[in-house]
Amino acid sequence: MMQTDEQLMLEFQGGSARSFEELFRRYRNPVYGFFRRRLNYGARAEELAQETFVIIIRGADHYEARAKFRTYVYGIAMKQLWSERRKVMREAKAMAEPFEEDHETDPAAGMWVKDALSRMDPDHREVLMLREYEQLPYEDIADVLAVPINTVRSRLSRARAELRTLLDQQSVKGVSR
Amino acid sequence: MRQPEHPSWEEELMAYADGELQTDQAERVALHLQSCSECAGAVAEAKKLSAQMAVWQVEEAPSKLSESVAFELQKTAGRRRETRSGSGWWTRGRVWTYGVAGTFAAVMLVAFALTPSLLRSRQSATESHADLQELQLDQSQQGQEGQGQQGDSMESAISPKRREAQQRAPGSSQSSTGPMVIRMIRLTLITKEFDKARTKIETTVQDARGYVDQMTVRSNPGAAKSLVAVLRFPSDSLDAELAELRKLGQAKEESQNTSDVTGQYTDLVARLTNARNTEQRMLALQRERTGKLPEVVEVEREIGRIREEIERMEAEQKNLNNKVQYATVHVDLTEEYHAQLEPSAPSAGTRLRNAAVEGYAGAKETGLGMLLWALMYGPTLVLWALILAPLGFLVWTMQKRTVRN
Numbered sequence: 001m002m003q004t005d006e007q008l009m010l011e012f013q014g015g016s017a018r019s020f021e022e023l024f025r026r027y028r029n030p031v032y033g034f035f036r037r038r039l040n041y042g043a044r045a046e047e048l049a050q051e052t053f054v055i056i057i058r059g060a061d062h063y064e065a066r067a068k069f070r071t072y073v074y075g076i077a078m079k080q081l082w083s084e085r086r087k088v089m090r091e092a093k094a095m096a097e098p099f100e101e102d103h104e105t106d107p108a109a110g111m112w113v114k115d116a117l118s119r120m121d122p123d124h125r126e127v128l129m130l131r132e133y134e135q136l137p138y139e140d141i142a143d144v145l146a147v148p149i150n151t152v153r154s155r156l157s158r159a160r161a162e163l164r165t166l167l168d169q170q171s172v173k174g175v176s177r
Numbered sequence: 178m179r180q181p182e183h184p185s186w187e188e189e190l191m192a193y194a195d196g197e198l199q200t201d202q203a204e205r206v207a208l209h210l211q212s213c214s215e216c217a218g219a220v221a222e223a224k225k226l227s228a229q230m231a232v233w234q235v236e237e238a239p240s241k242l243s244e245s246v247a248f249e250l251q252k253t254a255g256r257r258r259e260t261r262s263g264s265g266w267w268t269r270g271r272v273w274t275y276g277v278a279g280t281f282a283a284v285m286l287v288a289f290a291l292t293p294s295l296l297r298s299r300q301s302a303t304e305s306h307a308d309l310q311e312l313q314l315d316q317s318q319q320g321q322e323g324q325g326q327q328g329d330s331m332e333s334a335i336s337p338k339r340r341e342a343q344q345r346a347p348g349s350s351q352s353s354t355g356p357m358v359i360r361m362i363r364l365t366l367i368t369k370e371f372d373k374a375r376t377k378i379e380t381t382v383q384d385a386r387g388y389v390d391q392m393t394v395r396s397n398p399g400a401a402k403s404l405v406a407v408l409r410f411p412s413d414s415l416d417a418e419l420a421e422l423r424k425l426g427q428a429k430e431e432s433q434n435t436s437d438v439t440g441q442y443t444d445l446v447a448r449l450t451n452a453r454n455t456e457q458r459m460l461a462l463q464r465e466r467t468g469k470l471p472e473v474v475e476v477e478r479e480i481g482r483i484r485e486e487i488e489r490m491e492a493e494q495k496n497l498n499n500k501v502q503y504a505t506v507h508v509d510l511t512e513e514y515h516a517q518l519e520p521s522a523p524s525a526g527t528r529l530r531n532a533a534v535e536g537y538a539g540a541k542e543t544g545l546g547m548l549l550w551a552l553m554y555g556p557t558l559v560l561w562a563l564i565l566a567p568l569g570f571l572v573w574t575m576q577k578r579t580v581r582n
Contacts, residue, residue: 017250024246032238046242053246057253110233117233131195132230138197153188160191160226167229 005069013060020060024053027073030134034077037114037133039084048084052077071143074134078144116166124159127152190216194223244462245472251458252479357497359436360412360504362419368426371402371512377425378406378508385410385418387503401512409503422508442497449490456483 003011003019005026011019031052035045055076056063063072117125130141138156142149192198193206210217368374375394382389392406410418423431459480463473523531 020250021247024243024250028238028242028246032242033235036235037233042236042239046239049238050242050245053242054249057246057249113230113233128230132227138192138195153192156195157188157191160223163230164222164226167226 006065009060009063009069009072010065013063020057023069027053031073031077034074034134035081037129038081044084048077048080052080055080068140068143070136071140074130074136074140074144112167112170116163116170119166120159120162124155124162127155128159128163131156187219190219191223194220194227248462248472248476251455356437357439357442357501358412359438359500360415361434361436361507362415362504363430363432363434363507363509364419364422364428365430365509365511366422366426367429367511367513369513371404371510374425374510375404378404378408378422378510381418381421382408382410385414387411387418390505403512404508404510406508406510408506408508410506412502412504415504415506419506422506425510426513438497438501442494442501445490445494445497449487449494452483452487452490456480456487459483 003022005023008019008023012023028049032045032049035048035052036042039045039048052073056073063069117129120128126145127141130136130144131138136144138149138152141152145152147155189198189202189206193203196203198206206216210220366374379389387408387410390407390409392404394402394404396402459476463476463480
């Protein structure tokens with residue numbers, strides 16, 4: 001029977017590096033994808049994913065079994081992301097608007113979705129992305145973003161309506177071109 | 178059949194599409210969707226949107242990410258094993274609770290155990306600090322040499338012998354499989370034939386394939402000769418060599434102290450093996466990795482740190498091996514007639530001269546002391562005199578008038 005993430009993390013707390021390797025195998029691509037979809041540069045996404053795992057390794061003693069490991073991981077990743085965005089804004093460098101570059105790596109349909117997401121309200125976008133790409137339940141989204149679950153419900157509903165509108169506008173533009 | 182209730186919020190439909198509703202709620206919405214095309218359309222739209230969003234896929238995580246995390250994992254795994262050896266049930270609260278209670282219990286236990294055997298503890302403490310005493314002995318003897326006494330340190334002459342003996346020692350750098358016991362003996366002897374005894378000590382050490390770690394001979398005019406030596410004998414032949422040493426004179430005091438370091442040695446070997454394995458993994462990582470410069474530098478720094486740790490542990494292992502394979506015998510040898518010797522009385526002229534010198538020094542010290550007193554308290558006395566003088570003069574004048582009247 002497959003061990004849960006929480007069991008593996010507790011084993012890692014007890015000194016089992018093998019358990020963490022299994023956790024890493026499970027979360028390697030999701031965590032990288034989390035940053036990759038939210039940042040313009042793949043290299044920076046890789047660095048932040050690495051930092052996230054390093055924080056988990058070094059702070060393993062602080063993990064308590066009552067928290068879901070998935071929430072714990074994305075909570076750390078979200079803080080990393082906020083910190084990165086603050087840093088970028090401070091330094092006034094590129095990435096004034098997320099989701100602007102690396103278009104050449106995306107298929108056309110994906111690029112449309114990416115472009116529409118970039119124009120959404122940031123709060124709505126984050127809830128929707130956590131739901132659709134990270135596949136988090138409402139309760140976990142509420143934990144990661146530190147908002148009530150009803151807020152998650154309402155934001156998600158509005159986010160879908162907003163994205164639908166944006167995608168429709170794009171298809172209209174595409175047709176008119 | 179009654180028409181199911183229309184969901185009051187679109188959020189409920191979204192939650193249904195996301196599978197977030199309780200079973201009974203989901204059944205209710207599903208029933209409603211069968212008869213409400215508007216709500217069914219909203220759910221279908223949400224699912225279609227999810228499918229559209231799923232089109233945007235990103236590439237898999239680069240392999241470098243795995244390497245970086247594996248490196249961090251290796252780095253911290255050793256520390257975690259040491260600090261949290263199988264104590265998964267510990268939490269911070271428990272650590273504090275049990276920590277405080279455990280400390281209190283340990284203090285009480287130690288206090289209870291130590292109080293009735295104070296004298297014994299002092300004795301064992303004295304024995305266990307034999308190494309420290311050797312060091313102090315060496316230092317004090319060096320100091321005495323500096324004060325003009327005749328000393329005869331053999332350190333420089335002994336070192337080559339010691340090195341030779343260490344090279345001869347069977348398996349001096351190998352780990353032992355049996356119990357690891359360090360033996361230390363302290364022997365205080367009084368001999369009638371000092372020079373002969375000294376030669377015999379050196380011969381015994383050579384025959385036993387041991388070495389003289391340290392030896393100091395003192396031969397002051399008007400005092401008995403004495404010898405203090407730290408000898409190292411192979412542990413196997415220690416008893417026979419001790420019997421030889423006892424024949425040198427009358428044994429005034431003899432004490433033995435043994436210390437079992439098997440656990441310490443085993444732990445050291447395990448840590449050394451781990452460190453060597455870690456070093457090999459790091460070297461492999463360094464060879465295979467083509468990462469960024471800071472990461473490469475970090476790996477090299479880590480390799481350097483592990484190498485330093487390995488060398489420190491190897492030195493510790495050698496030291497332990499040496500202490501186990503060679504017992505330490507601390508010999509304190511003194512001539513028998515030491516107590517009978519009295520310094521010759523000085524002549525009358527010398528005594529008169531000494532008295533004159535001491536008298537002059539005493540007069541000089543007294544004069545200097547008076548001068549110092551005057552300088553220290555003089556200004557204060559002058560000040561008080563100036564303050565009290567007018568008052569005294571007034572009293573004197575009034576007294577004079579009274580006498581006149």
